[in-house]
Amino acid sequence: MRETLTLQFGSASNQLADKLWHSVLSELNADKSSITTDGARDSSMTYRNGRYTPRAVSFCSKGGLSKAKPRSVDTASSAWDGNVQVISQDSEDAQAVATPLPSRAIVEVNEFRHFDPLNNFYDGVLGLDAKVRRETMDTAHDVIRAALEACDSLQGVQCIVDVDSTWGGFASEVLRGFREECPSAFVSVLGLDTRYPVASQADFFDLSKQSGRRSINLASSVLILNELSSLFIPFSPHTFDAGAVAWNCLSSVYRWRGSASTQDLLFRPNATVMQLSCSLVPPATLFAMPPLDRVAHWDQLSSFPVIQDCDDTTLRKFRFQFLAVRGLPHYSFDRLAGQPFDHWRSTVVAKPLFDQSSHPVDGGAVASLSITDRVPKYLMALATGVKHVDPRVVHEFTQAGMTCDGIRDLHDDLMSLSDSVL
Structure with missing residues (x-):
C-alpha cells in the first residue's frame, strides 16, 4: 500500500483534523472488509491491534491536545470516540482537542502557549532572534522521520496549516526539512485561513495593526508554503464540519487505492494554487x-x-x-x-x-x-493588502526576522504568482 502521511499545524488545523478523522473512522467502521483487505484500506490510516489510527503527526501549543479514551475493540475498531474536551488553562479558556493520535505522534511546541496570540509568521521561522528553539525543530524532524520510516512506499504528505499565524512559519520550516529528505514526494497543503487573536489587549481596537498583521501572515504563508508544495489550497470553510467533509471527499481520491493518483489533481507546475x-x-x-x-x-x-x-x-x-x-x-x-x-x-x-x-x-x-x-x-488582493500595511506593523515583523525589503518582495512575488496561474 502507498501510504499518505498527514501533518497538522496549529489549534484550528487540529480541530479540522479532528472532524476529518471522525468521518474517516466512521467510514472504516462501517466497512469491515477494509480490516482484512489491504487494497480496501485508507492509506492515511494504520490498523494495529484491532484499532484504526490516523497516520499523522500533530503539532500543537503546550496543552493543545488531550488523549481521547479508547472504546473497547468489541464495540468499535476505532481508538477514538470523537469527543472534544474543553480544558481551562491558567486564567484563559482553551479548547484541547481529544485526539486519536498516539503520544509519539504529538509534538508540543513549548515555546507556544495555547492562549498566546501567535500572530507573527516569522516567530515560527528559525533565525538569530527566533522564538522557536533549534531543539524543538530537531524534535519535529525526528518525529516525522520516524513516521516516514514506518511507511513501505510513501505516496505523499497532506498538510493542514493555520496560515494566519506563527504556525505558517513553523510549518514552512518543517516542510523545508521534509523536502530535503523527500524532494520528489507529493505535498498538498490546506492553508486554513482562521483569524488569530490580536497581539495584545493594548491594541485590541487598533484595526489597522490587526489588519496589517493578518496581511503579512497570509502573504508570507501563501508564498512560502506554495513554493514547498505540489498543491496549495487556500481554505476558509464556513464551519469545520463542512471543511472536513470537503477535504475528505477530495483527498479520498488518493487515499483509496484504485480511485486516482495524486498527479491527477495537478494541472501545471506553475499553477498549484486552487x-x-x-x-x-x-x-x-x-x-x-x-x-x-x-x-x-x-x-x-x-x-x-x-x-x-x-x-x-x-x-x-x-x-x-x-x-x-x-x-x-x-x-x-x-x-x-x-x-x-x-x-x-x-x-x-x-x-x-x-x-x-x-x-x-x-x-x-x-x-x-x-x-x-x-x-x-485572491493573490492580487493579498499583494494589495500587504502593500498598505501600517509602518508600525512592518517594524514589528522586521524585528521578528522579516527582511527590510520584505514588504516589497511579498508584493512583487504575489503579483508574479498571480500572473502565472492562468
Whole structure:
C-alpha cells in the first residue's frame, strides 16, 4: 500500500483534523472488509491491534491536545470516540482537542502557549532572534522521520496549516526539512485561513495593526508554503464540519487505492494554487444544470477565502477542474460535465461519504478542485493588502526576522504568482 502521511499545524488545523478523522473512522467502521483487505484500506490510516489510527503527526501549543479514551475493540475498531474536551488553562479558556493520535505522534511546541496570540509568521521561522528553539525543530524532524520510516512506499504528505499565524512559519520550516529528505514526494497543503487573536489587549481596537498583521501572515504563508508544495489550497470553510467533509471527499481520491493518483489533481507546475468546493446535491441534478449555473453553484459552496471588492463584471475565465464523485460506484460522467472549463478530469470513489453524525451522505457527493479567475484575484488582493500595511506593523515583523525589503518582495512575488496561474 502507498501510504499518505498527514501533518497538522496549529489549534484550528487540529480541530479540522479532528472532524476529518471522525468521518474517516466512521467510514472504516462501517466497512469491515477494509480490516482484512489491504487494497480496501485508507492509506492515511494504520490498523494495529484491532484499532484504526490516523497516520499523522500533530503539532500543537503546550496543552493543545488531550488523549481521547479508547472504546473497547468489541464495540468499535476505532481508538477514538470523537469527543472534544474543553480544558481551562491558567486564567484563559482553551479548547484541547481529544485526539486519536498516539503520544509519539504529538509534538508540543513549548515555546507556544495555547492562549498566546501567535500572530507573527516569522516567530515560527528559525533565525538569530527566533522564538522557536533549534531543539524543538530537531524534535519535529525526528518525529516525522520516524513516521516516514514506518511507511513501505510513501505516496505523499497532506498538510493542514493555520496560515494566519506563527504556525505558517513553523510549518514552512518543517516542510523545508521534509523536502530535503523527500524532494520528489507529493505535498498538498490546506492553508486554513482562521483569524488569530490580536497581539495584545493594548491594541485590541487598533484595526489597522490587526489588519496589517493578518496581511503579512497570509502573504508570507501563501508564498512560502506554495513554493514547498505540489498543491496549495487556500481554505476558509464556513464551519469545520463542512471543511472536513470537503477535504475528505477530495483527498479520498488518493487515499483509496484504485480511485486516482495524486498527479491527477495537478494541472501545471506553475499553477498549484486552487480552490476547493464540495456539493451534496446528487450528481444527476448537479450536472443537469447549465454550465455557468453550475459554476455559480461551485462558487457558492466554495471554501475559498472571500475576496473583498471583487469585480465580477469582467469576462470569467475557467482554466482547470478536477471532479470527484463519492459514494456512487456505478456513476459515469457525461462528456460535457466539465464545461465551461478548458481542461478537466474526473474520477469516482465508490466508498460512501459520511457526515459528522456518522451517517452516510445519501445520493453521493461531488468535490471540485479548480483554477478560475478567482485564484489570481485572491493573490492580487493579498499583494494589495500587504502593500498598505501600517509602518508600525512592518517594524514589528522586521524585528521578528522579516527582511527590510520584505514588504516589497511579498508584493512583487504575489503579483508574479498571480500572473502565472492562468
